[in-house]
Amino acid sequence: MSDTSQFALLRERRFAPFFGVQFLGALNDNVFKQALVILLAYQTASFTSLSSDVLQNVAQALFILPFFLFSATAGQLADKFEKSRLISVTVAIELVVMGLGAVGFFMHSIELLLAALFLGGVQSALFGPVKYAILPQQLKETELVGGNGLVEMGTSIAILLGMVLGGWLVSQAGWGIAAVAFTTVAISATGLLLSRYIPLAPAADPDLKINWNLFTETWRNFQFMRRNRTVFLSILGVSWFWFFGAMFITQFPNLSKNVLVGDEHVVTLLLVVFSIGIGTGSLLCERLSGHKIEIGLVPFGSIGMTLFAVDLYFALAVHVQDAPVSLASSCARPVTGEYLPTCC
Numbered sequence: 001m002s003d004t005s006q007f008a009l010l011r012e013r014r015f016a017p018f019f020g021v022q023f024l025g026a027l028n029d030n031v032f033k034q035a036l037v038i039l040l041a042y043q044t045a046s047f048t049s050l051s052s053d054v055l056q057n058v059a060q061a062l063f064i065l066p067f068f069l070f071s072a073t074a075g076q077l078a079d080k081f082e083k084s085r086l087i088s089v090t091v092a093i094e095l096v097v098m099g100l101g102a103v104g105f106f107m108h109s110i111e112l113l114l115a116a117l118f119l120g121g122v123q124s125a126l127f128g129p130v131k132y133a134i135l136p137q138q139l140k141e142t143e144l145v146g147g148n149g150l151v152e153m154g155t156s157i158a159i160l161l162g163m164v165l166g167g168w169l170v171s172q173a174g175w176g177i178a179a180v181a182f183t184t185v186a187i188s189a190t191g192l193l194l195s196r197y198i199p200l201a202p203a204a205d206p207d208l209k210i211n212w213n214l215f216t217e218t219w220r221n222f223q224f225m226r227r228n229r230t231v232f233l234s235i236l237g238v239s240w241f242w243f244f245g246a247m248f249i250t251q252f253p254n255l256s257k258n259v260l261v262g263d264e265h266v267v268t269l270l271l272v273v274f275s276i277g278i279g280t281g282s283l284l285c286e287r288l289s290g291h292k293i294e295i296g297l298v299p300f301g302s303i304g305m306t307l308f309a310v311d312l313y314f315a316l317a318v319h320v321q322d323a324p325v326s327l328a329s330s331c332a333r334p335v336t337g338e339y340l341p342t343c344c
Helices: 003-011 016-042 051-078 085-105 110-138 141-170 176-195 214-228 231-260 264-291 297-319
Strands: none
Touching: 003 016, 003 051, 003 141, 016 051, 016 085, 016 110, 016 141, 016 176, 016 231, 051 085, 051 110, 051 214, 085 110, 085 176, 110 141, 141 176, 141 264, 176 264, 214 231, 231 297
16 A cells, blocks of 8 residues: 555545544543643642652542453454444543533532543443454455554644644643533534534444453463464553553653753753654554564664663653753743743
């Protein structure tokens, strides 16, 4: 498949509405998450007496936990039901969750916000399997790598835009929190409308009997994974990639504030660089793989990610040792790292 035809999928109904829905979903997740993370990093005292470090890690854990708990069950649902309707149901759930989050923002309730974050993770866990299961039904075999590359590229751009938008909105005095609440609900409503244009994708196994026991079904999946080396290695690669990304994104606010002595704009800069790298790599996959599925690229990507993370560690260690100057303004004290925004 040529480079031109890869992007031509964005003009076809069998791909474009689905791409739009998953793009808006990733965008919305990150508008909400980043707004919450920025609030916890820079305005913790107005919500709770707990430390921002603890809350940010708790928030990330609450979003990730549903993927472990519900992914196996979500996979069964993706096999049993028609996929376009299932996507519409998951987006409708997202709309309800964002409504709950909006109430949490207005009430300054950390409990409601964390509950919305957890439920958002549940919704994303339900959407994940159907998101990838629908592609082989809508795309030709020679289009799968290109289509997946576009989805991953779109996801990384959506993450970047969502985090930039969420961080910028919530930092606006007076109207920022209200804008976050309105924006997340509006994006969900748009995604729900767009999901109605996704072509039908018949159920792969409509007679499947769903095992509602989360733990036994998850264990059954682990057992299957152990017996199939290709699946096992693929899951390891995907899991490492998302763990790596989640870890970096979670720590960017504290890295900016405590190590680089910066403000919210430095967080945005880190996100821009990180997301551009992911998007570029996603699009290069089709060319590097020769337009076919190539598992051999996974070890090279994993090794590269690890080596550059180690390099970042040593670079930051030197930066701290040399008493860094603020990246945000000259109002920061270079030795103590104390940021004094009121003097600017």
